[in-house]
Amino acid sequence: DAGVTQSPTHLIKTRGQQVTLRCSPKSGHDTVSWYQQALGQGPQFIFQYYEEEERQRGNFPDRFSGHQFPNYSSELNVNALLLGDSALYLCASSLAGTGANYGYTFGSGTRLTVV
Amino acid sequence: KNQVEQSPQSLIILEGKNCTLQCNYTVSPFSNLRWYKQDTGRGPVSLTIMTFSENTKSNGRYTATLDADTKQSSLHITASQLSDSASYICVVSAKGSYNTDKLIFGTGTRLQVFP
Numbered sequence: 001d002a003g004v005t006q007s008p009t010h011l012i013k014t015r016g017q018q019v020t021l022r023c024s025p026k027s028g029h030d031t032v033s034w035y036q037q038a039l040g041q042g043p044q045f046i047f048q049y050y051e052e053e054e055r056q057r058g059n060f061p062d063r064f065s066g067h068q069f070p071n072y073s074s075e076l077n078v079n080a081l082l083l084g085d086s087a088l089y090l091c092a093s094s095l096a097g098t099g100a101n102y103g104y105t106f107g108s109g110t111r112l113t114v115v
Numbered sequence: 116k117n118q119v120e121q122s123p124q125s126l127i128i129l130e131g132k133n134c135t136l137q138c139n140y141t142v143s144p145f146s147n148l149r150w151y152k153q154d155t156g157r158g159p160v161s162l163t164i165m166t167f168s169e170n171t172k173s174n175g176r177y178t179a180t181l182d183a184d185t186k187q188s189s190l191h192i193t194a195s196q197l198s199d200s201a202s203y204i205c206v207v208s209a210k211g212s213y214n215t216d217k218l219i220f221g222t223g224t225r226l227q228v229f230p
Contacts, residue, residue, distance in 0.1 A: 004158070033217075033218070035218075035220075041222055042204055042220035042221055042222040042223050043159075043204075043220045044220070045217060045218060045219070045220075048217065088156065090158050092158075092218070103149065103161045103164050104149075105161075106159045106160070108157050108158045109156070109157065111156065
């Protein structure tokens with residue numbers, strides 16, 4: 001039973017460029033959430049996708065956008081990259097409506113470095 | 116504003132000793148509280164999940180407590196091992212729409228276990 005898979009694992013981009021990160025949820029999960037974790041900080045919620053729509057959003061600018069596909073996988077897109085976007089980007093999957101006992105499963109993350 | 120605060124920020128203990136990490140939260144509407152262990156550069160791994168009605172939950176050498184009245188939780192680690200060295204993150208879920216929760220992360224406690 002595969003867990004959450006994220007790709008790529010590491011990425012280096014130049015300021016102003018655009019980047020796409022990918023996430024495949026755990027088998028049986030239908031909801032994908034994205035988080036940004038700066039070095040030494042806790043993850044910050046970016047947004048959550050369910051039924052191919054953005055359902056909740058954190059305090060991130062419109063440069064951050066996403067998509068969920070019919071197979072529940074998801075992409076995170078960041079436009080006009082800034083140095084401050086350098087972080088570990090985590091994807092977590094869950095099953096909507098299952099209650100607290102079904103936890104979120106996190107991927108290992110994508111380390112994005114903007115130079 | 117939904118917030119999760121953890122203390123201490125960092126902790127150093129000797130192998131075999133016990134320790135307790137603290138978490139205070141102001142999250143509404145509260146859904147559940149989770150403790151995660153995160154190794155550097157990796158995704159968080161769930162240790163415990165507690166709902167409003169649960170006040171203690173164990174997972175091996177890890178025991179979490181929850182006081183929903185005072186909005187406090189603790190994670191007790193017994194007989195620490197070198198492999199316990201990691202960041203421990205308290206995460207509180209706020210009920211969202213579409214039967215989905217939004218996770219609010221603490222900044223974590225960095226635990227180092229020395230021989």
